[in-house]
Amino acid sequence: xxxxxxxxxxxxxxxxxxxxxxxxxxxxxxxxxxxxxxxxxxxxxxxxxxxxxxxxxxxxxxxxxxxxxxxxxxxxxxxxxxxxxxxxxxxxxxxxxxxxxxxxxxxxxxxxxxxxxxxxxxxxxxxxxxxxxxxxxxxxxxxxxxxxxxxxxxxxxxxxxxxxxxxxxxxxxxxxxxxxxxxxxxxxxxxxxxxxxxxxxxxxxxxxxxxxxxxxxxxxxxxxxxxxxxxxxxxxxxxxxxxxxxxxxxxxxxxxxxxxxxxxxxxxxxxxxxxxxxxxxxxxxxxxxxxxxxxxxxxxxxxxxxxxxxxxxxxxxxxxxxxxxxxxxxxx
Numbered sequence: 222x223x224x225x226x227x228x229x230x231x232x233x234x235x236x237x238x239x240x241x242x243x244x245x246x247x248x249x250x251x252x253x254x255x256x257x258x259x260x261x262x263x264x265x266x267x268x269x270x271x272x273x274x275x276x277x278x279x280x281x282x283x284x285x286x287x288x289x290x291x292x293x294x295x296x297x298x299x300x301x302x303x304x305x306x307x308x309x310x311x312x313x314x315x316x317x318x319x320x321x322x323x324x325x326x327x328x329x330x331x332x333x334x335x336x337x338x339x340x341x342x343x344x345x346x347x348x349x350x351x352x353x354x355x356x357x358x359x360x361x362x363x364x365x366x367x368x369x370x371x372x373x374x375x376x377x378x379x380x381x382x383x384x385x386x387x388x389x390x391x392x393x394x395x396x397x398x399x400x401x402x403x404x405x406x407x408x409x410x411x412x413x414x415x416x417x418x419x420x421x422x423x424x425x426x427x428x429x430x431x432x433x434x435x436x437x438x439x440x441x442x443x444x445x446x447x448x449x450x451x452x453x454x455x456x457x458x459x460x461x462x463x464x465x466x467x468x469x470x471x472x473x474x475x476x477x478x479x480x481x482x483x484x485x486x487x488x489x490x491x492x493x494x495x496x497x498x499x500x501x502x503x504x505x506x507x508x509x510x511x512x513x514x515x516x517x518x519x520x521x522x523x524x525x526x527x528x529x530x531x532x533x534x535x536x537x538x539x540x541x542x543x544x545x546x547x548x549x550x551x552x553x
């Protein structure tokens with residue numbers, strides 16, 4: 222089988238990597254990527270051959286819509302023939318697959334971002350059981366036999382094979398630290414009037430060593446004047462950061478969920494009022510703390526510690542790979 226895999230954002234690299242390793246044993250893969258954030262460097266670090274098509278168009282909804290249409294046209298023209306398309310998100314792959322009369326599989330746990338093309342055009346869906354896919358199914362008239370739900374979170378897919386790097390701390394100037402990752406204020410799912418609280422966090426935690434992981438170059442200025450803040454020159458392995466940090470503070474969800482599953486205290490200061498269902502589940506479990514109040518965050522960080530958390534990540538990975546094999550082999 223010829224399988225096309227499209228990667229458009231940094232967290233997708235981790236999720237799709239074990240799937241790529243599995244599929245490349247028996248199938249011919251063609252991988253495309255959008256030039257956004259640390260997506261390309263991470264693909265290169267993992268030795269994944271890819272073809273760059275498209276880049277980030279900014280937060281403007283008009284520019285995003287034009288960017289979506291432009292990239293769809295580029296993909297339609299440039300990618301070779303394929304039998305299946307697979308992606309996390311699915312707006313591009315499901316649209317191209319439908320236009321070319323091919324089949325597509327979409328992974329998703331996101332009930333905030335724009336996903337209309339994915340839910341309208343994809344043939345099969347793989348969701349975590351914690352995702353509120355029943356509402357998606359009803360809204361887009363998706364049939365029951367199109368949906369496969371796995372018993373975990375999407376982060377479990379790549380946590381299954383995680384082995385910590387014993388030398389990770391040699392890349393940092395300290396051994397004990399907290400990690401801060403800013404809000405993605407350029408994302409369309411973040412309210413337009415949102416502002417960052419990172420400068421206030423830096424001031425509040427000036428007694429702590431801080432590993433700062435900015436999303437964009439302009440965010441580095443927040444660290445000016447602080448001797449306790451370290452910004453790495455190249456992307457670090459996210460799971461190692463989550464494992465070794467004493468607490469993960471992030472303006473989004475992926476790092477928080479990764480840290481939580483590893484037993485590391487996790488804080489999400491996401492600026493929107495609506496969280497992903499998967500984050501709400503983690504918050505209900507007490508694995509993830511949500512707040513944009515700097516004093517509340519400080520109190521939580523100072524009063525919490527790492528815990529030993531039982532993992533079913535390997536079972537999740539096997540379940541997901543089984544779903545993919547079943548879908549592909551049942552539709553030859």
